[in-house]
Every structure is written in C-alpha cells, then in structure tokens.
Amino acid sequence: MADGENGGGSTKTLNFNIGVLGHVDSGKTSLARALSSTASTAAFDKNPQSRERGITLDLGFSSFTVDLPQHLEAECRPCGYDNLQFTLVDCPGHASLIRTIIGGAQIIDLMLLVVDVVKGMQTQTAECLLIGQLTCSRMLVILNKTDLLPSSKRESAIEKMTKRMHKTLENTRFKDCPIIAVAAKPGGPEAADTVEPQGIPELVEMLKQQAFLPQRDSSGPLLMAVDHCFSIRGQGTVMTGTILQGAVHINDTVEIPALKVTKKVKSMQMFRRPVSAAMQGDRLGVCVTQFDPKLLERGVVCTPGSLHTLHAAIIAARKISYFRGALASRTKFHVSLGHETVMGRVSFFGSADAPVADSGSRSGDEAEVGFSFEREYLHQDEYVTGQSEGQDPEQWALLEFEKPVTCPPNCLVIGSRLDTDIHANTCRLAFHGRLLQGMEEKNYAETTLPRLLISKDKHREGTVERVTDDYTVIGRNLFKKETNLQLFVGLKVTLSTGESGVIEGGFGQSGKVKIRIPEGLKDETKQLLSGGKKKGKGGGKNDAVKDEEPKSDSQPVTIQLRFKRYIFDPKKKMVQS
Numbered sequence: 001m002a003d004g005e006n007g008g009g010s011t012k013t014l015n016f017n018i019g020v021l022g023h024v025d026s027g028k029t030s031l032a033r034a035l036s037s038t039a040s041t042a043a044f045d046k047n048p049q050s051r052e053r054g055i056t057l058d059l060g061f062s063s064f065t066v067d068l069p070q071h072l073e074a075e076c077r078p079c080g081y082d083n084l085q086f087t088l089v090d091c092p093g094h095a096s097l098i099r100t101i102i103g104g105a106q107i108i109d110l111m112l113l114v115v116d117v118v119k120g121m122q123t124q125t126a127e128c129l130l131i132g133q134l135t136c137s138r139m140l141v142i143l144n145k146t147d148l149l150p151s152s153k154r155e156s157a158i159e160k161m162t163k164r165m166h167k168t169l170e171n172t173r174f175k176d177c178p179i180i181a182v183a184a185k186p187g188g189p190e191a192a193d194t195v196e197p198q199g200i201p202e203l204v205e206m207l208k209q210q211a212f213l214p215q216r217d218s219s220g221p222l223l224m225a226v227d228h229c230f231s232i233r234g235q236g237t238v239m240t241g242t243i244l245q246g247a248v249h250i251n252d253t254v255e256i257p258a259l260k261v262t263k264k265v266k267s268m269q270m271f272r273r274p275v276s277a278a279m280q281g282d283r284l285g286v287c288v289t290q291f292d293p294k295l296l297e298r299g300v301v302c303t304p305g306s307l308h309t310l311h312a313a314i315i316a317a318r319k320i321s322y323f324r325g326a327l328a329s330r331t332k333f334h335v336s337l338g339h340e341t342v343m344g345r346v347s348f349f350g351s352a353d354a355p356v357a358d359s360g361s362r363s364g365d366e367a368e369v370g371f372s373f374e375r376e377y378l379h380q381d382e383y384v385t386g387q388s389e390g391q392d393p394e395q396w397a398l399l400e401f402e403k404p405v406t407c408p409p410n411c412l413v414i415g416s417r418l419d420t421d422i423h424a425n426t427c428r429l430a431f432h433g434r435l436l437q438g439m440e441e442k443n444y445a446e447t448t449l450p451r452l453l454i455s456k457d458k459h460r461e462g463t464v465e466r467v468t469d470d471y472t473v474i475g476r477n478l479f480k481k482e483t484n485l486q487l488f489v490g491l492k493v494t495l496s497t498g499e500s501g502v503i504e505g506g507f508g509q510s511g512k513v514k515i516r517i518p519e520g521l522k523d524e525t526k527q528l529l530s531g532g533k534k535k536g537k538g539g540g541k542n543d544a545v546k547d548e549e550p551k552s553d554s555q556p557v558t559i560q561l562r563f564k565r566y567i568f569d570p571k572k573k574m575v576q577s
C-alpha cells in the first residue's frame, strides 16, 4: 500500500514486486532501465564499484506506475487502489553473488528471467530458474538482445529459442509461462542513449496482464528486509528495503536484531513520497537517528523481540534434483535462511533407517547427530507438503550453524555449495526447505534438541566378510541394499574381537560397507578371518558387484553397530513467537 495521502495526492497505489534475474550480462540492468520511469536511490548500478566492474553488485530497485489493468479493477477498487506500481528488483547475475539473489528473490511477486537470445540458457540462468521455482508463482521469460540476430533470420531464431525455452520449462511450475523477445539496449554499450529499446511496450502490456493482487497482510510483527543503508545530512540514517511481514508507522520502535539496537522511526518514504504507514509488500525507506549506516549493509529490521538468533534449526528439506553431489549427512553447506547465509552442518533424517550417535551426551565436535524420520509423522506436520512426482522425498534435517543466524520463523532455507568452481557449469544449489524449529540456546544439543526429538536405541549386527588390509575390513549384513549408507558414514562400530572401527562408506551395491580400524586389526583377528574359505550362507543373491563370493569363516567375526535413531515429533514443536 503506497498511500499517497501524505505525499500530497490522494491516490493509493498497489505495489507489485518484479524480480529481474538471469545470467551475468544478459541485460537485466538494461531491461530495468528501459522499463522504469522512476529510479530509486539504489537503482541502475549506482554503486561506484559496480560501475568500475561493469556488473551489478547489489540489488537495484526502480519502479514505474501504470493504470490499473482491467482484470484487477473489480478486486482493487474496493480496496481503494487507483493505480499499479511495478517495483523492479534488479538482481546481480554474477555467480559469486547468489546469496544476494536468494535474498532478493524472496520479496518478489513475479520473476523476469532474462536470457541472452544468442546464448540461450546459461549456468546462472538455470540457478535463477531454480530460485524462482522456490520463491515465486509467476514468471516471464525475456529473450533479450534480439538486435544481435541478423534481421533476415531474426524471426526464425526467436521462434527456435522460444521452443527451446518451452522445452526447458516443461517440467517446472512455469510450464506455460509467456516468452517475450526484446532488445533492452540495441547496439550494446556503444549505442547512444537515444537509441530506443525494442519490445518494451509489449512487455509492459504483458506485465499488466500477468499482475495480480498480491496477498498482503498488515497483521503480525514487522519484518523488513533491508538492502541499503545510508545517511542523509541533517536527517538521519535511512534504511531501504521491503516489508516482508506486518506493518510499520512513524514513531514505532523497531529493532535491528543483528546489532541488538532499537530505534524510533522518524520518517518514512516510498519512492520519494513521504508516508506515515507501510505494510507487507511495500518498498520503503525508513529514517532513524543516531545510527551509523556503516554498521548495517544488509539485514532485517523487526518489531523488538520478534526475531530469534539461532544456533541450530530443524528444517523440512528436499534435494534439488539438478545437484549432482551427494547430500551426505554431517557435511557442511552454505545455508541461506531468509536473508542471511552462513556455513552450517547438515544432518539429514534418513528416509527409512538412519543412524545417530548420541546427541544427549555430545562432547564437543566428537559427537554426531544423525536422524531418521518416520513417514507417519510427515502427515501430521503442516509444513510438510508431501512428495510431488519426480521429486526427491522431503526429509527432516538438523542444521547446526557455525555462527548464530537471525531469521524469521518458517523462512525459506536454501543449502548450496558456493565453493564449487563457478566455471564448472554445475548447479550449486543442493537442497531447499522451510525452517520448522529454531534453537536459540548455544547448548541446544543438551537442552532443546532432546525435547524435540524422540530417540530410540538401535542395534545392528553384521559380519566381517573379509579383510582388505591391516586397517580395513568389508562388513556385510549390517544394511539392506537400498539403505542410504551416507547416513551411517562416520559412525563407530565394534568387532566381536574387540577392535573399534568407523564406517567409511558403502562397498559395491549390495549394502556392504567398508570399515576402517584406526588402531589396526589384531593378529588373532586376521588369522581368524583368513581361515576357511567356504561359501557363506545367504551369499549376496542381489549383489551386483564382483565381490560376490563371501569368504566367511566358520567362526565369523561379528560387527556391532549401536546408534540412536531420532524422530522429530511435530507435536513437540515449540511455537516461535
């Protein structure tokens, strides 16, 4: 709601946020510039570093206003809206800035996916498409730089690329999304500023057609994503951003949780017009006093006490199918929660059968927490949406953060491998999910976690099939062929001969495991295991590997695996205020 009452007019403007995403240099900034009439303070790469490097380094905001489209009249007039403002959020395209993109994408109602018509889908186009799938319901594909196509072949080349894009989008939620060809800056960087962009009026028409009345709600505590902070001499410090939840009024006290300070709102503006109130979805500048802008580059502002700083969290997560790596438990990922990105260790709840070292008696980094979930619980949890066709099943997971993170309840969580070489041409986004339960205590493993989880003591027994060297044995009958062995990697086992070992990973395809014995095998054990070479009972009917012939001994050495299996019980979920 951009209420013009305070700005001298009496119009009320509906704000609609459009994210402009795409591969680096596809022409996002040029497109935002071509579309916008009113540039906000941070629009169009005003950042001096951006100019130097010739790329967008931060989110850019600009806007333009149109008449209410006919299909919105009936819905919008009763709410008092007279016109429609499109706020464009120009996201950086460079791969290293994906954290910023994830933050930007969470405030948008519609996404423009900008594609260089000559190059087609590129690596970051695909990542942006994934982020779009997680964050917004509508998309428009823009085929930009059509002026680079030879005029004689332009039409057929556009048609061909349009078909290719439709094929790419076939299995996404944007299956039937419109695809529009434009030239945001014909002639490229050398062209004079007077050169007219092509296809923009058609695009504006399409945007009007696609616009909808976003669900906005002024109730609940304030949560505003701040993307820029600067001072204005004689006025104070202005934080610009988008209200994600709730509302704010002049004279309200707001908190900047990252700095643990509270400030009184002195004045507010929306696209240079003073306002006295703003609500969810609005893009806003909030002026406070006695606050050094250097302390806050990006972050959130909220109702005092409404956000929590978390050391760990339980999430409902789903693997991103394009991610080629394994989602191994107890490994680290970059985790973006709301608008922050931190390193976090992830323990996935296995799909059927999963391990855990004891969480209650954790000692420093030694102890591990692994999980399991039981399907029946899934149906009881409001956040779990169940498995869609072709998707990996949703799993619960524990996230343990390297440093505390401040984020809203139920926020979007994206796990990624940002350290992957950006030229490797692979998807860096690994999993996504929703925050279910945050843990604020530093010693959460002893306090909150045991209250949230049902633990079951589990015991498994297998046999040593053979010795590969003095420090390694192959174990069998501990797991089924279909068990996700990644969940058990790193867990300790003991041999009936007394040695301790650690599960290193799977061996072959039949559920066998490689076990490392750090202290080495005892001579008696080696002797025992090098004894008879008769075919063992139950010898791997399904074994698909060369190691099919089990060389069991008449006195088998057994392997004991004890672990705790944890189940997250949504009924125990504590409500975060």
Ligand SMILES: Nc1nc2c(ncn2[C@@H]2O[C@H](COP(=O)(O)OP(=O)(O)OP(=O)(O)O)[C@@H](O)[C@H]2O)c(=O)[nH]1
Pocket (backbone or CB within 6 Å): 022, 023, 024, 025, 026, 027, 028, 029, 030, 031, 054, 055, 056, 057, 091, 092, 093, 094, 144, 145, 146, 147, 148, 182, 183, 184, 185, 186, 187, 188, 189, 190
């Ligand atoms: N020929 C031609 N060049 C274009 C067009 N649109 C953009 N460009 C050029 O492409 C280059 C990149 O344009 P930008 O608008 O900065 O691209 P971007 O996607 O915002 O870039 P990043 O934000 O850094 O990812 C610039 O040199 C533009 O002049 C177009 O329609 N035709």
